[in-house]
Amino acid sequence: MSGEEFVPLSLTPLLIGIFAAVACALPGNFLVLRRQALIGDAISHVVLPGIVVAFLITGAISAWPMMLGAAGAAVLAVVLIELIRRMGKIEPGAAMGVVFTSMFAFGVLILEVSDTSTVHLDVEHALYGNLESLIWLDATGWASLFDIDALRYLPPELPRMAVTLVVVLAFTLVLWRPLKIATFDEGFAQTMGIRTEALGMGLVIIAAIAAVAAFDAVGSIIVIAMFICPPAAARLMTDSLEAQVMWSVIFAITAAITGYVLAGYGPLWLGGNDAVSAAGMIATMSGVILALAALFGPRRSRTGAPSEA
Amino acid sequence: MLWDALLLQLGYNATLVAVGATLLGIAAGVTGTFLFLRKRALVSDAISHATLPGVGLAFIVMVLLGGEGRNLLGLLIGSAISAGIGLLCLNWLTRNTRLAEDAAIGAVLSVFFGFGIVLLTVIQSMSIGRQAGLEGFLLGSTAGMLWSDAVVIAIGGAVVLALITLLRRPMTMVAFDPEYAMAQGLPVNRIDLAMMGLVMAVTVVGLKIVGLILIVALLIIPPVTARFWTERAERVVLISGAVGGLAGYVGVAISASAPNLPTGPIIVLVSFVLFAISLLLAPGRGALAVLIRHLRFQRQVHMRQGLLALAQGQPIYESLTLRILRRAGLVRADGVATDAGKGRAAKALRDEKRWEVARADQAHEAAAQLYDGLRDIETVLTQDQIADIDRHIGGPQGIPA
Incomplete structure (x- = not known):
């Protein structure tokens, strides 16, 4: 394909997809190891009411109020979950289930009864995003990458996602040692003076930032898939955390690229003429990768620890 | 209007839907209790999301065979098959790999759902001329429901409830104390599987009313609500069933009373209100x-x-x-x-x-x-x-x- 076609139509969605996938997969590694994998699922459900309320207050689709609304909703959810868990002595999974379904239902309800028909905000958009539409029409070819005028009209999701990725990357690198120790042996980490509770909270916050930014660009389904599938597949490849993180990044990028290409061009190869959902395809590809890892990964089986019933 | 709906005065279809939703709510509340006591509440989330590819594939198959793609029974059978496959994948992943159950749940949930979305976009681009209306399965819609659909839902709810009544004793035992149940010679694995089968049935029956994203709420919120009122397992089951039934009934009535009120979210919010009341006022554990x-x-x-x-x-x-x-x-x-x-x-x-x-x-x-x-x-x-x-x-x- 020539640069004239690739750069404006495919480069930006592809990059946004890759950035979102990696930004979610990095914290996902620790969440999977800490058995908090479903936090990504919960976060991507609870941000919906926050985003809708922020939209209703400001009356416009703009990034910052929506991010704030999403963050507020996430904090509210965490508080509610803790409250229910402590007061009712309810197991965390069920407490989480109560909160995220109710908040999601509330978001859907106000979305349906308020008048949002004039703008592009609906449940389907929240679920599977709109990756294909994030095109860069001002580009004319590879040369546009060095053209200030054209760069100004990049879809705003791209720089936002890039910044998010940098933040997530910085968090992971700076806190690598404490994160690693606290993930594998919380008691030992405490004796070394690591504040494990604050660290756990920080990890959840970073996951929430990645989820909200990616949610805005690519929809919640990629967010959930990328938090879990690449790290889970990587976990089946190796015993070392460093290698696992590397594998997960590779898997996330592979899923994003193959998913995007298959969604865009797969139907054409099969004789169809319309593309299918890129977000759905990326999630599907991450599942294919996980399935391959589960079948052939060198460290797939459980050794040592007995399986839990 | 709301009173009319609550008193079943909105016509034959609406009445049948209300009855179906009530039966579904009771069935979900009771089944959910066993899941909750077994500490596997979120497994239902994976099962419900895994229904989507089945719905899409069933639609495509029925259209290719020259039939009516929107036949509810066909769609529900498809969804049951793919939910079953999702459940098998989930069990296989937790049993045969080193992944923990929560990672397996998340993986099955997101991958099946993503694949389902792909199929939905395929259907949209198929030359059938009109919208398939499968989006209704995401969040539930009872508007414009056919008489035959309402019958399927009402019968489905009744059948699930009957199955639960048959299986309640062994399921209570396994949910409450699996080791004791095993010592008593009960086939714990098979009962677990039956429990999951019931969850699947509830999900499938609830697809049209509550939608696959929110059906998990009907399986989780009523048992958690009931837990505030009593410490005895068999009473949790009863109260949970009552809460679920009430939420289903009132939810359908409210959503039928005005246009633009999506059924699924309303049912979930009604059950959340019941939960919030319990959290505040229940004797013993309430705030x-x-x-x-x-x-x-x-x-x-x-x-x-x-x-x-x-x-x-x-x-x-x-x-x-x-x-x-x-x-x-x-x-x-x-x-x-x-x-x-x-x-x-x-x-x-x-x-x-x-x-x-x-x-x-x-x-x-x-x-x-x-x-x-x-x-x-x-x-x-x-x-x-x-x-x-x-x-x-x-x-x-x-x-x-």
């Missing part, structure tokens, strides 16, 4: 009950400490203690004990001494373990025992006037 208990305990402690201070002639500075004593008529406004106060104070001090003797005496060991500084000694020892202790202590000596 209000906890608060009252705390205040009563605080009052007892202050009363006791205040009386002991009075008896030993120490001044009381704590204002809450003074207020409590004054309100009970035991001290005057200036902090001096009244006659009643002196009597109670002397008794409190004497009881404290009696406890001291009782706790030092091996013969009262069992009673002494109940000592917490608040309990009246008369409630744990007999008159004779107390008289015996009093003989040890002797008569009043040097209690300040």
Whole structure:
């Protein structure tokens, strides 16, 4: 394909997809190891009411109020979950289930009864995003990458996602040692003076930032898939955390690229003429990768620890 | 309008949907209780999301075979098959790889759902001319439901409920104490599988009304609500079923009373309201009950400490203690004990001494373990025992006037 076609139509969605996938997969590694994998699922459900309320207050689709609304909703959810868990002595999974379904239902309800028909905000958009539409029409070819005028009209999701990725990357690198120790042996980490509770909270916050930014660009389904599938597949490849993180990044990028290409061009190869959902395809590809890892990964089986019933 | 809906006055279809939703709610509440007690509540989330590819594939297959793609029964069968495959994948991943259950749940949920979305976009681009309306399965919609669909849902709900009634005893046992059930010779694995099968059935029946994203709420919220009201497993099951049924019924009625009110979210929010009421008002575990208990305990402690201070002639500075004593008529406004106060104070001090003797005496060991500084000694020892202790202590000596 020539640069004239690739750069404006495919480069930006592809990059946004890759950035979102990696930004979610990095914290996902620790969440999977800490058995908090479903936090990504919960976060991507609870941000919906926050985003809708922020939209209703400001009356416009703009990034910052929506991010704030999403963050507020996430904090509210965490508080509610803790409250229910402590007061009712309810197991965390069920407490989480109560909160995220109710908040999601509330978001859907106000979305349906308020008048949002004039703008592009609906449940389907929240679920599977709109990756294909994030095109860069001002580009004319590879040369546009060095053209200030054209760069100004990049879809705003791209720089936002890039910044998010940098933040997530910085968090992971700076806190690598404490994160690693606290993930594998919380008691030992405490004796070394690591504040494990604050660290756990920080990890959840970073996951929430990645989820909200990616949610805005690519929809919640990629967010959930990328938090879990690449790290889970990587976990089946190796015993070392460093290698696992590397594998997960590779898997996330592979899923994003193959998913995007298959969604865009797969139907054409099969004789169809319309593309299918890129977000759905990326999630599907991450599942294919996980399935391959589960079948052939060198460290797939459980050794040592007995399986839990 | 709402009253009409609540009293089933909105026509035959709406009535049938309301009945179906009620049956579904009861079935979901009861099934969910077993999942909840087994601590596997979120497995249902994976199962419900895994129905989507089945819905899409069933639609495509039915259209390719030249039939009507929107046949509800066909779509539900498809969704059941793919939910079953999702469940098998989930079990396989947790059993045969080192992944924990939560990672497996998340993986199955997101991948199946993503693939389902792909299929939905494929259907949109198929040349069928009109919208397939499969999006209704995401969040549920009862608007414009066909008579035959309503019948399928009502019958489905009834069948699931009947199955639960048959399986309730072994399921209660496994959910409550799997090891004991195993020792009793019950096939725990197969009962677990049956439990999951019921969850699947509830999900499939609920697809059209509640939608696959929110059906998990009907399986989780009622049992959690019921848990606030009782400590007994069989009562949790009953209350949970009642909460689920009520939520289904009221939810459908509210959503039928006005246009634009999506059924699934309304049902979920109704059950959340029931949950919030329980969280606040339930006896024993509710917030209000906890608060009252705390205040009563605080009052007892202050009363006791205040009386002991009075008896030993120490001044009381704590204002809450003074207020409590004054309100009970035991001290005057200036902090001096009244006659009643002196009597109670002397008794409190004497009881404290009696406890001291009782706790030092091996013969009262069992009673002494109940000592917490608040309990009246008369409630744990007999008159004779107390008289015996009093003989040890002797008569009043040097209690300040």
